[in-house]
Amino acid sequence: MEHTEIIIRDNGTLTERIIRERDLSAEADVLEAMTADVTRTIRNAMPIPGWGLAHANVGLSDTIWSVPIDRIPLKARFRVINGVLVPMFASMTDLEMPMVWQAPKDVRLVFVVRTEVSEGCVVVGGNWLFACNKDNNGFRLPLPNLHDECTLCTGQFESSYASAQAGVSASLEQFNQSKWNSDLMTTVAESQKFFRFRPTNETFTTLSIEATDWTTLCAKVSTAILDRAIL
Amino acid sequence: MKKITVQYGVDSITKQVESGFTFGDLQDSDSIKAALGFGDNTKALVEGIEQDRRTVIPDGATVRLETAANTKA
Numbered sequence A: 001m002e003h004t005e006i007i008i009r010d011n012g013t014l015t016e017r018i019i020r021e022r023d024l025s026a027e028a029d030v031l032e033a034m035t036a037d038v039t040r041t042i043r044n045a046m047p048i049p050g051w052g053l054a055h056a057n058v059g060l061s062d063t064i065w066s067v068p069i070d071r072i073p074l075k076a077r078f079r080v081i082n083g084v085l086v087p088m089f090a091s092m093t094d095l096e097m098p099m100v101w102q103a104p105k106d107v108r109l110v111f112v113v114r115t116e117v118s119e120g121c122v123v124v125g126g127n128w129l130f131a132c133n134k135d136n137n138g139f140r141l142p143l144p145n146l147h148d149e150c151t152l153c154t155g156q157f158e159s160s161y162a163s164a165q166a167g168v169s170a171s172l173e174q175f176n177q178s179k180w181n182s183d184l185m186t187t188v189a190e191s192q193k194f195f196r197f198r199p200t201n202e203t204f205t206t207l208s209i210e211a212t213d214w215t216t217l218c219a220k221v222s223t224a225i226l227d228r229a230i231l
Numbered sequence B: 001m002k003k004i005t006v007q008y009g010v011d012s013i014t015k016q017v018e019s020g021f022t023f024g025d026l027q028d029s030d031s032i033k034a035a036l037g038f039g040d041n042t043k044a045l046v047e048g049i050e051q052d053r054r055t056v057i058p059d060g061a062t063v064r065l066e067t068a069a070n071t072k073a
Helices: A028-034 A164-177 A188-194 A224-228 B023-028 B030-036
Strands: A002-008 A014-020 A040-048 A052-058 A063-069 A071-081 A084-087 A095-102 A108-118 A121-132 A138-140 A197-200 A203-206 A219-221 B002-008 B011-017 B042-046 B062-067
Touching: A040 A164, A063 A164, A071 A164, A084 A188, A095 A203, A108 A164, A108 A224, A121 A164, A121 A224, B002 B030, B011 B030, B023 B042, B023 B062
Parallel strands: B002 B062
Antiparallel strands: A002 A014, A040 A052, A052 A063, A063 A108, A071 A084, A071 A095, A084 A197, A108 A121, A121 A138, A138 A219, A197 A203, B002 B011, B042 B062
C-alpha cells in the first residue's frame, strides 16, 4: 500500500512525502532470536511423589522445574556436642546417620532442576538448592556439596529420562540418597548452628537455628537460575 | 563522576562513582558488597552480557551482579 502526503513546511515550502507499507513475513529464526529470553511460568505443573508439586518456568531451550521442599535429608556423620546432635561433615570417625532436617517456616527451600529435550529424551542439566527469605532473596545454605551459586554436587547421576517427571523425581531421589561429605566445605561452624537435632525417645527432633536471623549463617546468592525459580 | 545502578538478587542501589570506575572496582567494593550482600565470587552483566573486570562502567549503566560458579574443592 502506498499513499502520498503533501506537507507545508514552516518556511512555506511544499514537500511531497510518499509512504509505502508492506507486511514482512518474519522468519521463525528471527522470532526465536527475539523471544530467546522470554519464559512462561506454569504453577503446579506436575506432582512429584513424596515431595509435592513442581512448578515450571519454560524457556525456548530449557525448562526450570522448582519443587518447594520442607526438609533436607542429611545422610552424614554426626556428633553430640553439649547434648545437641550436629553434623561433622569432614569426620571419618563419627557415626554416619540418615537424619532429616525439617525447615522452619521462614526458611523457604526450593529444589531446582533444569531439563532440556534432546533426541526425544529429557536430559537433566543440573540440580540446585536455594533457601529464600520472606523478601525473596536467595541464600546458599551452610552445607558442603553445594557450589557458590547453589549447584548441587550430586556425583554420578543418570541424566537422560523418558519424561520431565521422571527426571525431576530421579534428581530428588538422588538428593534423598546422597551422602554429604566435606567436598566444597568452607567452615562447619555455621552448619552446626543451622542443622541441629535433639535426641527424643527413639528419634531426633530438629532444633531451631542458633541465630536470630538465619540468613547471617548463609551466603546471599543471585543467579539466572534463581531468577527463574518459583516458590 | 557518574551514576550507576547495581542489582544483586532482588536488591539494588544507585550510586555515584568516579568516572574511571570499572566492573572490577565494583566487584571489589567493600561498601557496595556490604550494601547488597555479595561476596568475592561474582560476575558482572549488562543486559545479560558478562563484562570484563577491566572495562569502565558507562555512565547510567545498570549492572547486574550474579554469584559465579566455583570449582570443586
